[in-house]
Amino acid sequence: MERYQRHLSDTEVCQVCKGGVESILHVLRDCPAIADLWSCIVPIRKRREFFSTSLLPWLYDNLGNDVDMGGYGWSTVFAMAAWWAWKWRC
Ligand SMILES: [Zn+2]
Numbered sequence: 001m002e003r004y005q006r007h008l009s010d011t012e013v014c015q016v017c018k019g020g021v022e023s024i025l026h027v028l029r030d031c032p033a034i035a036d037l038w039s040c041i042v043p044i045r046k047r048r049e050f051f052s053t054s055l056l057p058w059l060y061d062n063l064g065n066d067v068d069m070g071g072y073g074w075s076t077v078f079a080m081a082a083w084w085a086w087k088w089r090c
Pocket of ligand 1: 014015016017018019020026030031032033
């Protein structure tokens with residue numbers, strides 16, 4: 001989306017799923033290519049909120065949440081998954 005707005009690309013559509021605007025939130029959370037991963041690691045009771053918040057609250061809420069996830073804090077699991085999602089797409 002940013003590349004398109006800066007005339008560095010001729011489309012803002014995600015080239016992986018062709019199903020949405022390739023915003024930061026789409027790349028990190030909403031693209032079907034990464035949403036399946038989140039669905040595997042986000043507890044069912046948290047999914048509705050997880051997939052409905054906007055970018056900054058989503059980042060701050062998850063990075064500030066240290067619920068234990070089997071020996072790791074959620075913020076660590078979240079940060080690693082988001083980092084790999086970003087790295088994979090860039
Ligand atoms: Zn996509």
